[in-house]
Structures are given as structure tokens and as C-alpha cells.
Amino acid sequence: MYPLSSALVVLALLLLGALIGVVVRPLLPEEHKAHQTVQLVHLVDGMLVTFAALVLGLMTASAKGTFDSASDDFRALASDIVQFDNTAREFGGDADQVRRLMRAYLAATIASTWRHEKPPPGDFYPRELTPKDVTENLDDVQLDHMLNLAGIEWRRLVAHDRNHQDLLDDGRDQFSRIVQAHWKLIQEVHSSISLPFFMTLAFWLFVIFLSFGLMAPRNPLVLITITLGAISIASVAYVIVDLDTLFRGMIVVSSQPLRDALTAITH
Template identity: 60%
Template sequence: MSEIGSALLVFALLLISTSLGVWVRPLLPEEHKAHETVQLIQLVIGMLVTFAALVLGLMTASAKASFDTESNGLRGFAADLIEFDTTLREYGSSTDEARRLLGQYTAAAIASTWPREPAPPGDYPRNIGSQDNSQQLESVRLGDMLTAVGTQLRQLQTHDPLQQRTLDDALKQYRRTVDARWKIIEEAHSSISMPFLMTLTFWLCVIFLSFGLIAPRNALAWVTISLGAVSIASAIYVIVDLDTPFSGPIVVSSSPMRDALAHLTR
């Protein structure tokens, strides 16, 4: 489910729970509306609010940590690309084709991973397909383009020990680049447990149902409850959006990859 869909669903469920509480209240016997009963309800609400606030805080921290990890991983990947290209440049003109393929791969990766941003200029495959969410970050065509770089390196013939050492370094950096790519792909998958999120939503619905049972029937009370529902729904929106680092309004910056591309094509 999308970020907006998740937030709207939670908001609707909270308002429905509150309305249910307001509807049930007049049907309750008078002894259920006694002061002691209201105090008990308030104690239970306080307990659930504490649990829900703790869980929301932990989920926000977890989603933010996952987002930061992906962002740092992308920076490391961009640095690996630059270091790899530098080593190829040191080898000599024999690696020009490998460097060209590496530049095409980087440009195509930027265009497919951030389809809403301006595509880099140049000649590279542009029909790889936009990614709608982090689960689809992996692309077979992009992987094949990076594999072609390694194939080019393994076909090189060295002429002296210096070139051999440089080629060995380049192959090690190529493997490190491939490993970094797969690490980014795997870490981009959602880390939110849906049963856990459903349990939290149930707690919140119980809280707002209790609000409906004890809240006075006036406009200010309804506005306050509605604002609370909006605040919680926005928190869910931020959590789900942070958990999908390559989709939604909050996305990992493409600047490191664009900086790497500028270095590769200079």
C-alpha cells in the first residue's frame, strides 16, 4: 500500500472508531456512565496511549535508521564507482570501452531509479523502466550492463607487472562495486512488519473508540479528536515513506550518483 493510502486508511479507521464510540454511548445503561467507570476508561486509555506512543517512536526511529543506511550505502556506492573509474583511467587507453560502459550504466541507473528527476544527458539505454517502489529497484538490464564492464576487464591483456597490478586492483574494485549494488538493492526492501503495523492500528482504534465514549458532544471536542487523528495519520505517512527510500516525496538524494557520473564522463 502507498504512503498516502496507508495514512488515509488509518485516518478513516480512527474517525470511524470515534463515531462508533459516540453512537454506542447513548445506548449504554446509566451505571456504565458512572464516574468510577469513566475513571477506569481514562486509566486504560492512558496505558494504551503510552504503548502506542512508544511503538510509534520506535517505528519512526527504525524507519529513519533504515533510510539513513540506504542513503549512506548509496554514497559508498558512488565513491566505489569513482575509485573504480580512476583505476581504469590509470591502466590506459585499453580500458576506454569499459569506462564507456561504466558511464552508461551509471547514467541509466540514475534515470531509472529517479524517474521523476531530469534524466542525465548522453547516449545510454533509456527504456529500462521507472521504478514505482523500492521492491522493484533491481533491474536485470542494469545488472547486465555492469556485468559487461567486468567482461571487458577480463579480456584485457597486460604487458608488464605494473599493468597487471593495476588490472588486479580494477577487478577487486569491480567486485566491490557489484557487492555494493546488491547491498543497496537488498536494503531497499521494506522493513515494516505489516502484522505489527496492524496491531498498532488496532490499539489506536481502541483509543479513539474510548474518546468517543467519554468525549463531550460539541464541535471543539470533534475538532480536537480530528486533529489528533490527522497527526497520527501523518506520522504513519512519514514512517511508511521513510521505509521506501526510492519512492514518495521523501527519497534518497541522487546527488552522489550524479557526482559520480560527472567524474566518469569528464
């Protein structure tokens, strides 16, 4: 789902519901405006408002949790790559090819994931990766191949003494963590919001604003209040979807940890 279009759909539904209520209210027979009828509508409204508020809160917390988890995993990936590069640097010149592959993998990951940002400078990594929608699929065959190739090159290294053997073992563990972080991020990028559930929530909100229009007196202050309420709830829907998409909209996962890691392993 797209954040802006989702918010606009919700806003349109809420305003439409309120407008229908305002238009229909004068057409209702007087018995439909009786105190007991109004009281029952208020009770149903209260139930729906409670459910909607609870669901909106849970969806916001879930989307924020997914966003924070992805941000933490990118920082962990950056840290693991820097540690692995330090180990490869300490191993010596035989590991230079592995370091070059990891630099290329990291730079290509930044360029392909954050396409709206300036790519890392240099020509040491492939610029023409297959275009993809990173909000739905973060995986890339070329990136997978580069990472696998770096692992193969590391396993080919031969230790000539105990110190180099320890470095090989440490690098193997560090590279394993990088691969795990790589695939974990690919799995996390998928949207956690169910479209049918989101539309069901929008329907609840539509009914709530329809009842607002039916029960509210027709004066400018009431209409302004209902409009502001609809805009506020639509903004909540925007934030929820924006947090859930990770790489699209105003709120995106920062690329800075990986850029800092690239700077650290380039020098």
C-alpha cells in the first residue's frame, strides 16, 4: 500500500460518511430522532470508537516495531561488516579480494535499496542492478551472488600459522552473522498490514462518521470539528502505512549506518 493514497482513501471515506449523515438527517422521521433512539446510536458509536481506537493503537505499535527492528538490523549488519573487514585486513594481503567483494556488496546494497538517495561514489560496484520495488522485495540475485562469492573466497584462504587460523575461524563466524542479517532483512521488508483488515477498519470509521453526521446539529463549528477529526485519523493512517513500507514515503529507514560502514572499510 502507498501511504499517501491510503490516507486520502480514508479521509474521503470519513468525509463521505459525515456528508451522507448531514444530508440524511433532515429527511429522517421524528420518531428516529427520539431520545431513546439517539441514546442507542451513542452506545453503538461508543463501542465502535473503542474498537477503532484499540486497533489503530495496535497497528501503530506494530508498524513502529517493524520499522525499529529493520533499523536495528541494518545497524547490526553494518557493524558485522566492519568487524569482518577488520579481521580480513588483519589476515593480510591474501584477503584483499574478499575485502573488495564486501565493499562492492555494501555499496551496491546502498545504491539499490535507497534509490531516491545519492549512490555511493566510485566505480568499484555494479551500478546497473535489476530494478525492483524494495518495499515488496529487497532480495537481488546479483547481491546474493556477490555475498556468496565473498564467502567462497574466504573459505579458500589458507592459514600458515595459529594466528591466521584463529582469524579464519573468527571471520567465518562474522561472515555467518552477515549472511543471517542479510536474509533477515529480506524477510522483514514485506508489509505486515493486511489490506482486508485495513479496509475493515476504514469501514468502521466510515460508520462512526456517518453517525456523527446523523446526530450532529448543522452549524459551521460542528462541520469544522468533524473535518479536523477526519484529517487527524487520516494522518494516523498515513503514519501507519508509511512506517510499514520502510523505504517509501516521508519516514524511511536510514541508510547512514551502512554508509558509515562503507566509509570505515574503504580506508
